[in-house]
Amino acid sequence: MAEIIVPELAESITEGTIAQWLKKPGEMVEKGEFIVELETDKVNVEVISEEAGVVQEHLAAEGDTVQVGQVIAIVGSGSGAPAATPAAPVEAPAAPVAAVVVEEDASASDRTIASPAARKLAREKGIDLAAVSPVDPMGRVRVQDVEAHGTAPKAQPAAPAAKAAAPAQEDGRVTREKMTRRRQTIAKRLLEVKQSTAMLTTFNEIDMTNVMALRSRKKDQFFEQNDVRLGFMSFFTKAVVAALKKYPYVNAEIDGDEIILKNFFDIGVAISTDGGLVVPNVVDADRKNFAEIEGTIVELAKKARDNKLTMADMTGGSFTITNGGVFGSLMSTPIMNGTQVGILGMHTIQRRPVAIGDNIEIRPMMYVALSYDHRVIDGKDSVGFLKMVKDLIENPEDLLLGS
CATH class of the missing domain: 2.40.50.100 (RNA polymerase II/Efflux pump adaptor protein, barrel-sandwich hybrid domain)
Structure with a gap:
């Protein structure tokens, strides 16, 4: 046996x-x-x-x-x-x-991954670390997690009450479906981020004319040389990395009363799957060229669809990009990923009239959104970061020269 x-x-x-x-x-x-x-x-x-x-x-x-x-x-x-x-x-x-x-x-409490400050606070409050739900996708318990656990209203028994009322006669008017573990986790983490951060969003719009023209000119040659298609994600990833280098507090996280500035650039890319949204990372995006970034994203997307992503793919990111534009979203407010303090939301490209000098022209425009934790990032840095991304995408030759 x-x-x-x-x-x-x-x-x-x-x-x-x-x-x-x-x-x-x-x-x-x-x-x-x-x-x-x-x-x-x-x-x-x-x-x-x-x-x-x-x-x-x-x-x-x-x-x-x-x-x-x-x-x-x-x-x-x-x-x-x-x-x-x-x-x-x-x-x-x-x-x-x-x-x-x-x-x-x-x-379990001893083996729980937690910062020293979180362990100290848990001891003072008499809280079992194993019972604390961390916001960090890596499972690390931080001070804010312990504080949230200590002050959270104990309204958990409400769930069984709802279940007790559920077994009504099934008449076909509704379908009851149990959430998958991943969907439950996504729901819990997003709610915790909303409740435990001072999230704010700033918006801008990008004229995509030049980057679309460059992509159109180079896409065939790019594919022949690299066996991967040239998309917009590599441009935005490069622009984000450049902006993070100029505005390092956007590439940070909070741990208790300390700010951890990250000197690496592992850019999370949100990918939609049948089981829910996953955010694997393009590791060391600052050291990758356009083809390597595009190839990595294609590989991660395939692994996500096949349920082959590993924990190494999913943990340790420093900043996230999400593209609701692939589903037709014109504008949205993205929610930050785990303990990260910033996320960039891309949206659909829409041709609309804009003022170019004294003339009105029809241009392909994209709204972009930066959601950020106001506890770490002030308006100056958030607006400056998004403006730099806009300028680099509107002048894509600067990205090519910089890479």
Whole structure:
């Protein structure tokens, strides 16, 4: 007999949801073959069987939340899973599984990633760090998380009440759908960012005439040389990096009473998937040329669609770009990503009349939005940052020369 155990998923992840059983009871599984797919807050993980044999029983169902170290299936020898045979082995692991979970809980606070200031405040308030919900997508607990936990109204029991009222007669007028773990996490994180930051948004508009003309002239040659298409994201990524270098407080985060200025440029790119929005990072974007940036974005988008993103792809970003324009959005207010203090929102390109000198011309225009944490960034830096992005996109040769 062999137990299928939830593996270590990442340093800050202690549980997941069973998204799909790839092998059913009674089916053969080879050593090293995938048996179950787990969904975590950020990525999906496929778990292999360490032994060849027959799947005797699932100890958790699709949709169940399971802990790291928990036994979720039994693989044994034989050609099937007789009802009486697996009963004894299933009962036996029950106590050890519970013991594993208890041990996890006992040491969870010590293993929680937290800043020294957050640990000190938690001790003073008598708060268990393991019970604190961090805003940081890497799972790091910060002072503001501890403060929010200590002052948050304990209105959690409201959820079960809503569920109790739910089982009304199903008459086809509504469809009730359980949120995926990732959607729950997205909802929780976005709400926490809104509640724990002094978020403000400033807007500008960009005349896309020159960058569109340059892209039109160079796209065929670019594709022949690099085997990747020249899009607008590489221009905006380059412009953002240049602006971050001039306005370093936009490339920062808050930890307690300290501001952490980041001397690296890992630019998060928001990608929409069937499971929700994910934000993998273009690492060291300042060291990449246009082709490398475009290639990285294509690779990350494919991994996102295939649920192949890793924790390394998703953590450590310093600033984020989101493009609602691909869905036709004319203007929006993007919400910041985790502990970052800024996010740039791109929008759809729309031809409209603008004043050029004393004349009115029809130009391809794009509204852009910078949402920022006013605790770190003042109006001067936020407006200056967005104005620099605008100037660089409107004069794309400067970006090419600078790269």
